[in-house]
Amino acid sequence: MTANAPGAPVVRLTGVSKAFGATGSSSTTPTVALSNISLDIQRGEFVSLIGPSGCGKSTLLRLVGDLTEPTGGTVQVNGKPAGQARLDRDYGMVFQSPTLFDWRTVEENVRLPLELFGYDNAARAERTSEMLELVRLTDFARHRPYQLSGGMQQRVAIARALAFSPSLLLMDEPFGALDEMTRERMNSEVLSIWARTGITVIFVTHSIPEAVFLSSRVAVMSARPGRITRVVDVDLPRPRGLETRESTAYFSFITEVREALRAGQGTETDLASVERTAAEGLIG
Amino acid sequence: MTAGTAAGSPRLSRRRRLTFFLLFIVGLVALWEGTKLLGGDPYRIDGEVVWTPPIDIGMASDVNMPHFWVIFERLFKPLTSGAEQTLAGYLFDQALYTLRSAFIGFTLGGLLGIGLAVAFVHFGLIERAFVPYVVASQTIPIIALAPLIVYLVGQNVTSVVIVATYLSFFPVTIAMLRGLRSPDPRALELMRSYAASRRAVLWKLRFPASLPYLMTALKITATASIVGAIVGEGSGSLQAGLGRALVFFSQQYTVAPEKLWGAILFSSAVGIVCFGLVRLVELRVVRARPGEEPG
Numbered sequence: 001m002t003a004n005a006p007g008a009p010v011v012r013l014t015g016v017s018k019a020f021g022a023t024g025s026s027s028t029t030p031t032v033a034l035s036n037i038s039l040d041i042q043r044g045e046f047v048s049l050i051g052p053s054g055c056g057k058s059t060l061l062r063l064v065g066d067l068t069e070p071t072g073g074t075v076q077v078n079g080k081p082a083g084q085a086r087l088d089r090d091y092g093m094v095f096q097s098p099t100l101f102d103w104r105t106v107e108e109n110v111r112l113p114l115e116l117f118g119y120d121n122a123a124r125a126e127r128t129s130e131m132l133e134l135v136r137l138t139d140f141a142r143h144r145p146y147q148l149s150g151g152m153q154q155r156v157a158i159a160r161a162l163a164f165s166p167s168l169l170l171m172d173e174p175f176g177a178l179d180e181m182t183r184e185r186m187n188s189e190v191l192s193i194w195a196r197t198g199i200t201v202i203f204v205t206h207s208i209p210e211a212v213f214l215s216s217r218v219a220v221m222s223a224r225p226g227r228i229t230r231v232v233d234v235d236l237p238r239p240r241g242l243e244t245r246e247s248t249a250y251f252s253f254i255t256e257v258r259e260a261l262r263a264g265q266g267t268e269t270d271l272a273s274v275e276r277t278a279a280e281g282l283i284g
Numbered sequence: 285m286t287a288g289t290a291a292g293s294p295r296l297s298r299r300r301r302l303t304f305f306l307l308f309i310v311g312l313v314a315l316w317e318g319t320k321l322l323g324g325d326p327y328r329i330d331g332e333v334v335w336t337p338p339i340d341i342g343m344a345s346d347v348n349m350p351h352f353w354v355i356f357e358r359l360f361k362p363l364t365s366g367a368e369q370t371l372a373g374y375l376f377d378q379a380l381y382t383l384r385s386a387f388i389g390f391t392l393g394g395l396l397g398i399g400l401a402v403a404f405v406h407f408g409l410i411e412r413a414f415v416p417y418v419v420a421s422q423t424i425p426i427i428a429l430a431p432l433i434v435y436l437v438g439q440n441v442t443s444v445v446i447v448a449t450y451l452s453f454f455p456v457t458i459a460m461l462r463g464l465r466s467p468d469p470r471a472l473e474l475m476r477s478y479a480a481s482r483r484a485v486l487w488k489l490r491f492p493a494s495l496p497y498l499m500t501a502l503k504i505t506a507t508a509s510i511v512g513a514i515v516g517e518g519s520g521s522l523q524a525g526l527g528r529a530l531v532f533f534s535q536q537y538t539v540a541p542e543k544l545w546g547a548i549l550f551s552s553a554v555g556i557v558c559f560g561l562v563r564l565v566e567l568r569v570v571r572a573r574p575g576e577e578p579g
Contacts, residue, residue, distance in 0.1 A: 093477040099470040103492045103571050
């Protein structure tokens with residue numbers, strides 16, 4: 001969307017911190033959600049943020065998307081402050097819940113951003129049908145969201161996020177509420193969409209296999225305060241599929257990420273309890 | 285996700301609902317006549333007593349509770365002896381007169397309610413400043429307020445419309461406020477990620493989300509506005525309208541109780557019809573949701 005120097009990162013985080021409840025008063029100690037985070041994400045990368053509940057991975061994603069502001073450091077997107085990037089409509093967002101408007105049909109939901117951005121009718125219709133084809137929901141264009149399964153609803157949300165060709169797709173545990181089988185199918189689906197569109201993706205998850213399967217890089221985070229303890233380059237061959245999930249390289253990357261999580265976490269028992277809480281749901 | 289409007293099971297077919305309605309009416313009549321059969325005045329045919337109820341329920345006398353057929357017969361007799369118009373014809377005209385004021389009050393109250401709710405949602409200061417007064421306004425009994433409005437505005441239709449508006453705006457304000465705030469925080473964040481303007485958020489998200497709430501409120505105000513118009517007409521001593529008919533006939537009650545009962549029947553019928561009209565609009569406007577009719 002923006003013409004900046006080739007090779008310049010799409011996202012540049014520099015010493016980013018976020019504290020909650022710090023508004024001026026010294027009486028209450030602020031909760032430090034994120035501490036001194038620096039990370040560059042290149043065009044076309046697929047980067048996962050993984051960590052235990054409460055490590056601030058969702059907060060980090062929301063900082064990139066300018067849904068919340070950092071208390072320290074800078075967030076640059078396409079060479080601009082995150083706020084400007086949001087105004088320039090550089091982001092597509094997918095949340096854990098599909099967040100579809102239930103009074104709109106599937107195609108009307110996908111069309112929503114196009115209406116807001118002033119696309120003309122012809123362009124709206126064209127983009128909408130392209131997107132529905134991309135997520136293989138053409139036959140369900142006239143259905144209402146509640147008539148669709150959870151996985152299909154999330155595919156509608158992805159189509160909606162991509163409809164206006166944003167340069168950055170932010171996904172906040174999009175498949176956390178889906179069963180394992182559906183989640184694996186959705187993972188393959190996302191990879192094929194990513195390959196076809198060449199979009200840059202930041203993906204928040206607490207599933208190690210999911211992070212490894214999808215990502216070109218996995219940023220491992222630890223809690224209290226939230227920081228990136230390690231970045232694992234996942235150079236598994238692409239396209240990735242069932243064979244990937246059964247390859248030894250895949251398992252060694254899983255082990256690597258798991259050990260990185262454990263190293264950032266401290267003792268074994270701590271991690272076990274964290275995984276239990278993580279399994280119970282995301283932290284807001 | 286769902287904002288249910290509990291209006292009975294929609295899977296119930298129209299015919300079955302109509303049957304239930306008719307059964308309800310029949311039951312009501314049976315209860316009415318049953319009470320009279322047990323404890324009313326003696327039944328006479330051509331002056332001769334054919335049935336003497338075993339007990340005496342004062343309330344069930346022919347003056348307090350005329351037989352339903354007496355009420356019905358009266359409807360189709362002339363309003364006053366020698367008059368050309370029947371009682372039903374007269375009441376129909378008065379109902380139309382009242383409906384006009386009620387409809388204007390319903391519309392103004394609805395617009396006022398929506399406007400207030402939109403202002404409250406967007407400006408917290410206005411909400412904090414005004415909501416206490418909006419609530420306080422509803423604690424004043426309409427019976428106390430109506431004469432005051434008539435005194436200030438005069439004995440005319442305007443005062444009637446004001447009373448109807450007054451009774452209509454509050455439910456709409458409260459329901460709309462709730463409806464405009466009903467969207468999921470994620471949906472608002474989604475709109476924020478689109479850098480959507482406040483107006484866009486209002487039109488694309490808040491308004492559609494609030495429609496079920498609005499329709500529920502409008503069903504309440506459809507009847508409340510009629511009550512308001514009738515009270516306004518009564519307080520203002522207007523020369524037309526169901527309010528006038530009710531006041532007038534209650535003065536004649538001991539002589540002709542059927543007339544008052546006829547006016548009451550017409551008043552409630554008008555309310556039911558208006559409620560039904562809003563329900564029809566609701567079915568068209570609010571798209572079926574999970575748990576309701578399949579799309």
